[in-house]
Amino acid sequence: MQPCRLFAEELACRRGDRLLLRRVGFRLVAGDALHLAGPNGIGKSSLLRILAGLMRPYAGRIDASGTIALSDERLPLDAHRPLGAALDFWRRLDGAGAQSSDFGLEDLHDVPVRYLSTGQRKRAALACLSASGTGIWLLDEPLNGLDAYWAGVAQAAIEAHRASGGIAVIASHQPLDLKGLVVLPLLDHLP
Amino acid sequence: MSRTAMSVTGRQLWLIFRRDCGLLLGGARGRGGATLPLLFFLSVAMLYPFAVGPDVRLLARTGAGVIWVAALLAAILPLDRLVEPDVETGFFDQWALRGLSEEAVMLVRIVAHWLCFGVPLMLATPIAAGLLSLEGTQLVRLELGLLAGTPGLAAIGVTIAALTAGLRAGAALGGLLLIPLAVPLLIFGAGSLQPGGEDGLALLAAASLVAVAVAPFAAGAAIRAARE
Numbered sequence: 001m002q003p004c005r006l007f008a009e010e011l012a013c014r015r016g017d018r019l020l021l022r023r024v025g026f027r028l029v030a031g032d033a034l035h036l037a038g039p040n041g042i043g044k045s046s047l048l049r050i051l052a053g054l055m056r057p058y059a060g061r062i063d064a065s066g067t068i069a070l071s072d073e074r075l076p077l078d079a080h081r082p083l084g085a086a087l088d089f090w091r092r093l094d095g096a097g098a099q100s101s102d103f104g105l106e107d108l109h110d111v112p113v114r115y116l117s118t119g120q121r122k123r124a125a126l127a128c129l130s131a132s133g134t135g136i137w138l139l140d141e142p143l144n145g146l147d148a149y150w151a152g153v154a155q156a157a158i159e160a161h162r163a164s165g166g167i168a169v170i171a172s173h174q175p176l177d178l179k180g181l182v183v184l185p186l187l188d189h190l191p
Numbered sequence: 192m193s194r195t196a197m198s199v200t201g202r203q204l205w206l207i208f209r210r211d212c213g214l215l216l217g218g219a220r221g222r223g224g225a226t227l228p229l230l231f232f233l234s235v236a237m238l239y240p241f242a243v244g245p246d247v248r249l250l251a252r253t254g255a256g257v258i259w260v261a262a263l264l265a266a267i268l269p270l271d272r273l274v275e276p277d278v279e280t281g282f283f284d285q286w287a288l289r290g291l292s293e294e295a296v297m298l299v300r301i302v303a304h305w306l307c308f309g310v311p312l313m314l315a316t317p318i319a320a321g322l323l324s325l326e327g328t329q330l331v332r333l334e335l336g337l338l339a340g341t342p343g344l345a346a347i348g349v350t351i352a353a354l355t356a357g358l359r360a361g362a363a364l365g366g367l368l369l370i371p372l373a374v375p376l377l378i379f380g381a382g383s384l385q386p387g388g389e390d391g392l393a394l395l396a397a398a399s400l401v402a403v404a405v406a407p408f409a410a411g412a413a414i415r416a417a418r419e
Contacts, residue, residue: 049418052284052288053287053288054284054287054288054418055418055419056419067288067289068288069288070284070285070288072281074279074280074281075280075281076280076281076282076284076285077280078210078214078280079280089206089210090285092206093203093206093207093289094289095199095202
């Protein structure tokens, strides 16, 4: 994996006419993890989309090096296709190796994506992400819908990603149990 | 861009093309597939003789024009499911994150949509021509016209689908938008049917080419604008 970094300076985030956040800044290098903390609607997801480069920041600048992956509340898998085939599409697009068995999805390969439960969908999203081979992970509520066991597995996957030189930015209203996690309370950045 | 990066992008676009074709041809939950526009197209050709009577001369004179109108209206049917499901599920965002430009993805979708919409229409045209008792020469002109015109129709369709994706009542709006934009294709297409209609065919091909050339950029910009 190429060495990655993600620097943000003085970011401001606007949704419609409303300024959501201002003066958000951080510097992340390989192995770092950042927790964007704050209540619902504060602008966590918008901030992640800005960091992903999908939306322009209202002010400030981002300096990112490394490939970026975003996993948000939408599951980019074709609902009518069996999970295995739907995951294969991204695996082949990313030129990834064999399916990892980390998320316990083997038994669900023949099940159409639309029949998956909330937790299973989240696990499928995480499987997509970890197969993508990207350096910077942007995760929007990665533990939503996961039970205690799978929440542990998901956090272990994030740790493994960091250990291999990746960066994780996690937007969540839940507490996270990650080593050396930097918490960025977004309530401090209201306009 | 290096050679390897280009070949990776090419392989990715090929995978996207195959997925597009599978979804547009077969249809799936929420996507009509290729059969619905085709059945609509053939129904118009079947109903028209009932409506105007079995006068062979009248049918032969007006039939080819009816087929053009049917093709244009059939192009409205797949509009609402052409782009929107992939906006909703975040596919376009995921492709953008992988460095694939919206324009390239949209060009792929236009080609896939043409294959799954234009080509079946051209294959069904001999049947429609038979129902409307068109002569062989007219059928050849009609097929040539459709070959020139349907890529433009597909390009306009994808552009409108991208513009209306995520809008409430986007489907109805899409239908309304397609008609004026497709009128040049209809006029030149019908013009190419007249005796000495080669000029019409050339203009039709030109109009179609302009649509195909502009559409990936317009549709790509629409997808990006919808993110803000």
